[in-house]
Amino acid sequence: MVLCFVALFVFAVLGIFSAKYRALFFEALGCVGRTLTLRPCESKLDERIKATLIAHLLQRSPPAARAVHKHFAALSLVFTILFFGSMIYSAVAVYNYWAYGNCNGPNSSEFCAFDAVLRPGAGAGNLTAVQAGIGPKRGNGSIVMVEFGCFSCPFTRSAQSPLNQFLASRPDVSLEFRAFPIPTHENSFVAAQAAFCADEQGKFWEYHDALFADENHSRENLGQMAARLSLDGTRFDACMASNSTPAGLRVQRDVAAGHAAGIYGTPTFFINGVTLVGPQTPQEFSDALRGIGTSKPEQAASCHAPNASG
Amino acid sequence: MDITSLFDAPKNPAYFDSAASSLTAKPVRAKMEEFYSQYRANIHRGAHRYTKKASQEYEAVYAKLAKFFHAKESEFIQVRNTTEAINGVALGLDFQRGDEIVTTSIEHHSNLLPWLRLKEKGVVVRILEADDEGKLAPDKLKALLTPKTKLVALTACSNVLGTKEPLEQLVKVSKDNHSLVLLDAAQQVGHHPLDLSKVKADYMAFSGHKVFGPTGIGALYHREGAPLAPWFVGGGTIREASLEGYKLLENHERFEAGTPAIAEWMGLGAALDTIDKIGYPKIEAHEKKLISAMFSAFASNPKVSLYGPKSAQDKACALFAFSVGRVPHHEVAVMLDQFGFACRSGHHCAMPLTKRLGVEGTVRASLHVYNNEEEVRMFGEALQKVGALA
Ligand SMILES: Cc1ncc(COP(=O)(O)O)c(C=O)c1O
Numbered sequence: 001m002v003l004c005f006v007a008l009f010v011f012a013v014l015g016i017f018s019a020k021y022r023a024l025f026f027e028a029l030g031c032v033g034r035t036l037t038l039r040p041c042e043s044k045l046d047e048r049i050k051a052t053l054i055a056h057l058l059q060r061s062p063p064a065a066r067a068v069h070k071h072f073a074a075l076s077l078v079f080t081i082l083f084f085g086s087m088i089y090s091a092v093a094v095y096n097y098w099a100y101g102n103c104n105g106p107n108s109s110e111f112c113a114f115d116a117v118l119r120p121g122a123g124a125g126n127l128t129a130v131q132a133g134i135g136p137k138r139g140n141g142s143i144v145m146v147e148f149g150c151f152s153c154p155f156t157r158s159a160q161s162p163l164n165q166f167l168a169s170r171p172d173v174s175l176e177f178r179a180f181p182i183p184t185h186e187n188s189f190v191a192a193q194a195a196f197c198a199d200e201q202g203k204f205w206e207y208h209d210a211l212f213a214d215e216n217h218s219r220e221n222l223g224q225m226a227a228r229l230s231l232d233g234t235r236f237d238a239c240m241a242s243n244s245t246p247a248g249l250r251v252q253r254d255v256a257a258g259h260a261a262g263i264y265g266t267p268t269f270f271i272n273g274v275t276l277v278g279p280q281t282p283q284e285f286s287d288a289l290r291g292i293g294t295s296k297p298e299q300a301a302s303c304h305a306p307n308a309s310g
Numbered sequence: 311m312d313i314t315s316l317f318d319a320p321k322n323p324a325y326f327d328s329a330a331s332s333l334t335a336k337p338v339r340a341k342m343e344e345f346y347s348q349y350r351a352n353i354h355r356g357a358h359r360y361t362k363k364a365s366q367e368y369e370a371v372y373a374k375l376a377k378f379f380h381a382k383e384s385e386f387i388q389v390r391n392t393t394e395a396i397n398g399v400a401l402g403l404d405f406q407r408g409d410e411i412v413t414t415s416i417e418h419h420s421n422l423l424p425w426l427r428l429k430e431k432g433v434v435v436r437i438l439e440a441d442d443e444g445k446l447a448p449d450k451l452k453a454l455l456t457p458k459t460k461l462v463a464l465t466a467c468s469n470v471l472g473t474k475e476p477l478e479q480l481v482k483v484s485k486d487n488h489s490l491v492l493l494d495a496a497q498q499v500g501h502h503p504l505d506l507s508k509v510k511a512d513y514m515a516f517s518g519h520k521v522f523g524p525t526g527i528g529a530l531y532h533r534e535g536a537p538l539a540p541w542f543v544g545g546g547t548i549r550e551a552s553l554e555g556y557k558l559l560e561n562h563e564r565f566e567a568g569t570p571a572i573a574e575w576m577g578l579g580a581a582l583d584t585i586d587k588i589g590y591p592k593i594e595a596h597e598k599k600l601i602s603a604m605f606s607a608f609a610s611n612p613k614v615s616l617y618g619p620k621s622a623q624d625k626a627c628a629l630f631a632f633s634v635g636r637v638p639h640h641e642v643a644v645m646l647d648q649f650g651f652a653c654r655s656g657h658h659c660a661m662p663l664t665k666r667l668g669v670e671g672t673v674r675a676s677l678h679v680y681n682n683e684e685e686v687r688m689f690g691e692a693l694q695k696v697g698a699l700a
Pocket residue numbers: 329330391392393394418420421465467468469494496497517659
């Protein structure tokens with residue numbers, strides 16, 4: 001009987017796409033109606049679902065089929081609880097999205113599935129390619145991959161190792177970095193500014209690697225990182241004096257360019273016409289390079305920008 | 311004669327539900343199409359050549375019926391199905407308070423409810439109990455008969471058990487008692503010949519859709535001289551009518567009020583032709599093979615309980631009701647459908663019998679000439695799989 005409730009929701013969704021499921025939806029509706037009024041479900045929909053399921057199982061594993069058959073009532077109860085649990089979870093996510101612009105709650109910047117669907121202009125399919133030749137470049141390869149990254153984003157950080165592996169295997173590819181600090185991450189803006197300050201002294205990539213190696217991006221630690229790389233401290237401090245120094249303005253321009261391109265999470269990579277969001281394996285980078293990869297807007301792990309272009 | 315070429319038998323799932331309704335033979339469909347495309351007109355109306363041709367083809371079906379059942383043309387009445395035919399007899403006989411009707415414990419509701427309804431009129435309904443395998447005993451019937459037994463209504467073959475019945479003796483015992491006899495031949499005509507010059511029933515009903523014919527058509531045989539009043543009157547039934555009254559026609563026409571099912575009637579004729587073309591001996595021989603193959607499939611599966619006859623020679627047709635352990639019948643049918651077999655599940659419109667079997671319902675596999683032994687072998691395998699649940 002409980003199965004009818006689940007069937008009702010599942011078929012309601014599937015029914016949007018197919019008339020066959022629409023008919024099943026109405027059957028489930030009748031069944032739910034009868035169940036709610038404590039009458040037996042006439043359509044035998046639940047029996048049909050059960051028997052079809054068990055028939056499929058019988059083809060694969062008779063013992064499993066036997067077990068499911070025997071404990072079906074208990075299993076369907078568990079399934080129903082899980083189903084309603086996930087419904088509630090989704091409802092909370094929808095509320096969060098409405099209230100905070102993020103489905104994971106007020107203080108999260110993790111990837112939210114609704115972004116790709118609900119935010120106008122979001123999703124890799126809507127990302128417009130960005131112009132190369134603006135940010136610092138690593139390597140001499142003629143094929144340029146542009147990365148929009150945030151030094152304080154755990155996903156941008158974890159993307160580095162496979163990215164470096166890929167770059168090491170492909171000397172014909174060079175990497176261009178654009179800053180896209182996620183505002184909800186502490187110190188993300190100053191970290192990006194510090195990297196550009198290091199660039200002014202010719203040590204962008206060294207500083208870039210140091211930022212990913214050390215999570216502490218307090219102003220004090222940023223200075224110590226600069227000292228460790230033997231940067232001129234006075235010049236560095238002057239460069240960091242406000243967010244409108246040339247390095248600070250560079251960060252702001254990158255962020256604006258990122259928004260214009262429709263970026264909603266970091267890291268986002270543009271390579272050979274393909275857009276990738278979130279950490280990738282070396283193989284995925286290679287596939288993208290060969291043009292056989294597909295843009296991946298729903299990359300589960302990326303840092304989400306709350307005020308992305310929507 | 312290649313039987314399979316006469317049908318569009320589906321392969322997956324294979325059709326194992328012929329007792330509910332057989333497949334329609336291709337010549338039947340062709341005959342109806344011929345009528346619609348070449349001489350579509352009402353019958354017995356006017357002088358144009360379409361109505362003439364249509365009337366000719368239509369009337370020819372009565373002749374076919376007469377030849378087929380060894381009876382007279384005028385003894386057949388067009389009906390929609392077996393159910394209508396039996397209700398017609400219940401309405402068309404003049405039952406009085408105290409009259410007795412004997413029917414059996416293995417009847418389809420269609421040959422039970424019309425008699426139970428007559429209880430309202432004070433008619434007594436007695437039940438002839440079949441044995442555990444569904445067999446009806448003539449001497450037991452004899453013991454139930456009294457001088458007041460107006461009618462004995464029995465099935466020629468149960469649609470749940472498929473038991474072969476001693477028809478001739480059952481009818482003879484009843485006739486010796488001067489009772490009228492109605493045979494529900496719905497499950498008989500598609501499988502075995504019925505010679506009404508030997509089985510002297512007064513009424514016999516069958517449906518087209520179970521004998522390779524169209525749906526919505528059937529025939530009621532009504533022996534000349536046996537009482538029966540029309541249950542409907544109207545257009546087509548009268549010799550003359552005035553504002554004071556009317557005079558009915560003599561023969562079957564007085565029972566057939568209104569424009570009949572012309573195409574379906576012709577289709578029914580083509581269905582009987584198809585049976586003739588294949589030949590009953592061939593149908594019986596083929597079914598015999600299917601029956602023994604089914605018995606072996608069931609015998610090798612200890613999880614299956616089979617209802618009705620336990621040996622092939624007691625089966626009238628390849629029709630098997632069974633259950634698999636305690637797995638609900640409806641679920642077994644859904645699983646068999648998944649495994650490629652369209653079987654029916656439920657009480658098969660014979661609730662009293664199902665209750666007597668001690669179950670809520672059964673699964674029924676019913677086969678016909680277009681099924682084959684390979685299907686039965688695979689059916690056995692599918693049953694083994696379902697048996698794993700029991
Ligand atoms: C023995 C028997 N009698 C009567 C009927 C009723 O036939 P119909 O539905 O064509 O009226 C059936 C059909 O299942 C049957 O099997």
